[in-house]
Every structure is written in structure tokens, then in C-alpha cells.
Amino acid sequence: MINCTRILEFDAGHRLIRHEGKCRFLHGHRYKMEISFCVADKLDDIGRVIDFGVIKQILGTWIDENLDHTTILHEDDRKLGDFVENHTKQKIYYMKENPTAENIASHIFNDIVPILFHNKGIICTRIKLHETPNCSVCVD
Numbered sequence: 001m002i003n004c005t006r007i008l009e010f011d012a013g014h015r016l017i018r019h020e021g022k023c024r025f026l027h028g029h030r031y032k033m034e035i036s037f038c039v040a041d042k043l044d045d046i047g048r049v050i051d052f053g054v055i056k057q058i059l060g061t062w063i064d065e066n067l068d069h070t071t072i073l074h075e076d077d078r079k080l081g082d083f084v085e086n087h088t089k090q091k092i093y094y095m096k097e098n099p100t101a102e103n104i105a106s107h108i109f110n111d112i113v114p115i116l117f118h119n120k121g122i123i124c125t126r127i128k129l130h131e132t133p134n135c136s137v138c139v140d
Contacts, residue, residue: 003125004049005036008060010068013090014099017074026071026080031101032130033108035059037122050122058116072099101137105129109139 013028070091081092097103105127113124130136
């Protein structure tokens, strides 16, 4: 099996409800996402899984519109989200789960990528999301 991987980066703030440490406070990260795809049948006529630029155009656009320079919050954290949005005009992205690296990666892998790439003949095989240079999670 041949996989192709594209790296996409974005900046976002978040906080984790019920976290026992500093992450219960609003803070930010420079996220680095490695997303890998394989083909369902065969490589295209040029010999690619998918053009790297297509991944950037499709998923990169979604990230730019929804996650980059936003605050990612649990949907139960709307009081904070409303305050931030009303006082700073900061865009808020709400998730059904706490916005941990694990849940952000799972959300993109399970909910977003299948919609964005549904007719491309490829399968997302892995997302590795770095929350910091030293900490990352993988969804396969």
C-alpha cells in the first residue's frame, strides 16, 4: 500500500473543561497535522495517490475557514465562547467533545475528511496531530 502524507499547520486557542492542570485555562497552540491517504483502487494516470496541492486546497481551505486563528471549545463551554466572541470578535469552533488533541484529530478523521474527500477515490489512513513539538496523537 502506498500512502501519501501532507503536513498542514494552524494556530488555535482552546481550553479543556474539567482538566486538572493549566489546560483548564484558555491557551493556544501551533498545531501541526500530518494527514495520510491511500488509493482505493490504483494510482492515478500520473502515478499519484492524490496531488499534494489538492489535499492542501481541500483540507487546508477547511482548516483556514474553521480552525486557524479560532478558539476551539466544547459545546458545553458556550458561556465562555459567547463572551470571547462578543468582546474580541474571535471566531469560535465548537466540538461535541472536549477539544483535546485526540478529539480534534478524531473529529477531522471521522467527521470532516470523509465529507471533503468523498468522491476522490482515496482513503484517509492516518492523522497525526502535534499539539506541541513534543506531544502528538495519531488516529488510524
